[in-house]
Amino acid sequence: MTHPDPSPQSSPHPAPDPRASEMHTAGMAVRREVLSDEHVDRAERDKDELTTEFQSFITRYAWGEVWTRPGLNRRMRSAITITALVAQGHWGELAMHLRAALRNGLSVGEIQEILLQSAIYCGVPAANHAFGIAQDVLAAHGGGAECAAPNALHPEEGSR
Numbered sequence: 001m002t003h004p005d006p007s008p009q010s011s012p013h014p015a016p017d018p019r020a021s022e023m024h025t026a027g028m029a030v031r032r033e034v035l036s037d038e039h040v041d042r043a044e045r046d047k048d049e050l051t052t053e054f055q056s057f058i059t060r061y062a063w064g065e066v067w068t069r070p071g072l073n074r075r076m077r078s079a080i081t082i083t084a085l086v087a088q089g090h091w092g093e094l095a096m097h098l099r100a101a102l103r104n105g106l107s108v109g110e111i112q113e114i115l116l117q118s119a120i121y122c123g124v125p126a127a128n129h130a131f132g133i134a135q136d137v138l139a140a141h142g143g144g145a146e147c148a149a150p151n152a153l154h155p156e157e158g159s160r
Contacts, residue, residue, distance in 0.1 A: 020060055027064025034067065034074065034100045074104040082114050086130045087122040094130060098137040108138060 017023070032040050047055050067077060078101035085094040101111060111134060119127030 017060075023060040023064035024056065025064070026068050027059040027062070030067045031059060031063040034063075034078075034103060035096065036099075036103065039096070075101075075106055075110075078104045078106055079110070079114050082111070082130075083118050083122070086115070086118040086126050089126060089129075091129065091133055095133050095137050098134055099141065102137075102141055111138075 028040070043055060067074070072080075078097065081097050082094065082101060085091075085097055098111065106114075115127050115130050115134060118130060
């Protein structure tokens with residue numbers, strides 16, 4: 001004997017969260033403060049049919065729900081994000097979040113320490129690559145690229 005499925009047919013689009021507009025507004029404000037108006041304007045301008053929902057999703061949840069929480073300040077969130085990106089090898093995102101970390105008040109020395117700590121827990125090759133990205137970001141930012149990255153101290157001991 002077969003039993004009909006008592007659950008309603010699921011929609012490909014879940015019901016909208018009543019807080020979605022509020023989260024999007026808050027997320028857009030934080031996203032602009034952390035990443036810059038220029039970055040967000042470019043991302044918004046480059047949206048298309050494929051990426052519009054994704055951009056809305058990350059604005060609402062990453063920026064509107066998580067980055068607005070009171071439990072951690074933005075400097076700490078940047079430090080955690082840098083470490084997670086190094087661990088996962090998300091190099092394009094790392095460059096963006098290194099720039100964001102500077103906007104959030106992290107110093108070159110603090111970024112150096114985060115990357116050194118990452119070498120122990122994420123692996124030396126990943127941290128080595130991250131230091132190279134940091135050198136590029138810091139040079140473009142106007143200084144600090146000479147921080148004590150492993151290759152800057154001993155160029156003969158590895159490559160980026």
